[in-house]
């Protein structure tokens with residue numbers, strides 16, 4: 001009896017730690033399973049473009065921008081008003097700025113942003129004092145029905 005009394009706590013303790021381990025293991029895996037990387041091509045066909053222009057991403061997802069021509073930046077900016085050029089460092093909160101990334105040597109440099117909120121983020125290229133931005137070299141992460149990519153693009157061209 002005393003030996004079974006000693007065994008039971010040890011067994012349940014083992015079960016508890018197995019259950020806890022499984023939960024921790026599962027929770028640690030969930031972001032890795034559900035997180036998605038969204039690939040954006042910057043400067044496809046030598047153009048002043050982000051492809052696609054609109055990215056719908058969840059918190060924890062990543063967006064990887066790959067520069068495939070010329071020299072561009074991936075920089076967040078204002079939705080309206082002073083859109084072009086985006087300022088160094090980008091517009092926040094949780095904005096970002098890749099700095100200039102050159103493919104002039106054919107290296108196709110990339111920049112990865114991890115999505116940390118559900119807010120819309122509008123971005124553009126800062127090259128040529130905003131000329132690329134005003135030419136429409138823009139993108140949006142999680143635009144909304146009130147802040148659409150189409151309106152942001154119009155704002156950029158007019159800025």
Ligand SMILES: [Cu+2]
Nearest residue numbers: 072125127132
């Ligand atoms: Cu550019």
